[in-house]
Amino acid sequence: MKSSLQIHNEIRDLDGRIAKATADFAATEGDARDALRDAINEYKGEQKALSDMLGDVLAAEDEVRRGGGVPLAAGTLEAPKSQRTLAEELLGPRDGFSGLEFGDKLTLDVRDASDKPYTNLGLPGQTQIDYDLPRQTSDLSFQFGFLDSLPKGTTAADVIQYFSKDESKYSNAAAAWTAGSEKPSSAMGWKQESCQVETIAHLMPVLEQQVKDWGQLRSLIDVELLMGLRLSEAKAALLGANANGITGVLKNAGIITATKAAGDDLVDCVRKMKTDVLLKSGFNPTHVAMHPYVAESLELMKDKNGRYIEQVINGKLWALTVTEDLNLAGKKTVKSENDTDTYGALVYWNAAATWFTKETDSIQVGLVGNQFAYNEATIRAEGRHALKVTYPKAFAYLADTGVAGR
Structure with missing residues (x-):
């Protein structure tokens, strides 16, 4: 009491x-x-x-x-242990789980751009859930490197209006002024842009028994459903080409296109791309994202005596945080049977773009077609997101690093 x-x-x-x-x-x-x-x-x-x-x-x-006694305060309850997976956050403790009903919708909250506790969107009465990204979908499985490196924000809009920097219109006229003359005027190079919120979703058929089983649901939600969404979101952040949704960074016409000069190796290219970003955007880049084959080639570099050079020190190359991303792979135009896949690298300032969430990834159960007659159901996972690229010139992309893969 x-x-x-x-x-x-x-x-x-x-x-x-x-x-x-x-x-x-x-x-x-x-x-x-x-x-x-x-x-x-x-x-x-x-x-x-x-x-x-x-x-x-x-x-x-x-x-x-x-009666001569002293009333004592009720003992403090032990704080519940932080859940380890997204599914456990959605489903709650196993002991209190009684199954999902058709139409039930389970939703997670998201962090704001400052990565502080979850944003209150002005809807009082809601319980904000604090959780860590589960290890099985981050540390030990697929890499969402580029997407994970971007700042996150929330929005209530379907279309986000913003300004992006237009380097061709920027003019810095600051100079010494002489009394009696007109002071010089600088021009700010900004142009109005917009990005639309895109719904990313997929369905999965399940047996009715699975809908009532906490353990099976945890596996389905963590691995197949939410990981599937995350994979699609990570791909959209780089390669999205939806005119009415997410346009990925690599599809933005304003980014810097880098080429590999004769005699340069991958380490040379990254250093030159770092300089290009600084000169053309004014920002020091913070990250270099690359396909896992490219990262592998860096770590396996050897000198003439066969000794490893160790180009990547403490996860950094040229003071840039190295992050691996499966989506930095392309395909050469097939002209002969000797043509191979290409693997790219992206040097960037990670605050030059922002990943927005309108509706966080959620799970809902329902029926499709004649599933009722077969004791089946359908679980749907979906979320609504948008990508804003404020400084295109803060990204330098090398589509072909020269790494052949394996």
Whole structure:
């Protein structure tokens, strides 16, 4: 049982929530007002329940005092251990799981651009969930290097309007000024752009027994469903070519196209691309993303005596964080049977683009066709995202590093 002090503190906390929600209510309109009104009523209901409980607790504590004892505060409950996987965050503890019903939708929250605890999108009453990306979909499996390196943001819009830097229109005229003459004017090179939110989704048929089984659902959600979405999102961030959705960085006409000069090896190319980004964008690049075959070739470089050179030190090459990405692979135009795949590298400042989420990746269960007659169901995983590229010249791409692969 809670102590009277704990109940008093909870009531005071609810007072603060009600005051904040009331102030927000006065400053908003539309659906947001309805959500705030519901939250205020919910807080007041919790307060009433606590006030009713407080009377009983005070009476019990008074009885203990009269008997010569000292009322003790209720012990602090041990904080629940952080869940290890996304599925466990969605499904909750195994002991309390009773299966999914058709139409149930399970949703995860996302981090904001500063990577602090999850953003409150102005819908009071929601519980924000804090979780770490599960190891089986990050450390020990597929690489989402480029996408994972970008800052993240949330949006309520279907179309994001923004400005991107136009280097051709930028003019810095700052100079010494002589009294009596007109001061020089600089021109800012910005152009208005827009990016649309794109829905990324897929379905998977399952047996009805699987929908009720916590263990099987955890495996399906973590591995097949959410990993499948993440793979598609990682590909879209680089190669997306949807005119009404995500246009990947490599499909942006404004990025720097690098070529490998005669006599240069991969290490030379990366250093020159680093210089190109600095000169053309004004930003020092922070990362170099490359196909795993390219990263492998770097780590296996040897000198003339067969000794490893160790070009990558502590995960960095030329002070750039090396990140592997499966999507940095292309295909040469087939002219002969000797043509091979190409493998690329991308040097970039990771804050030059932002990955936005409107609706975070979620899971929903339903029926398709005549599945009901066969005790089957369908699980759908989907999310809504967008990519904003603010500084195209902060990306330098070398499509063919000369690495042949294996």
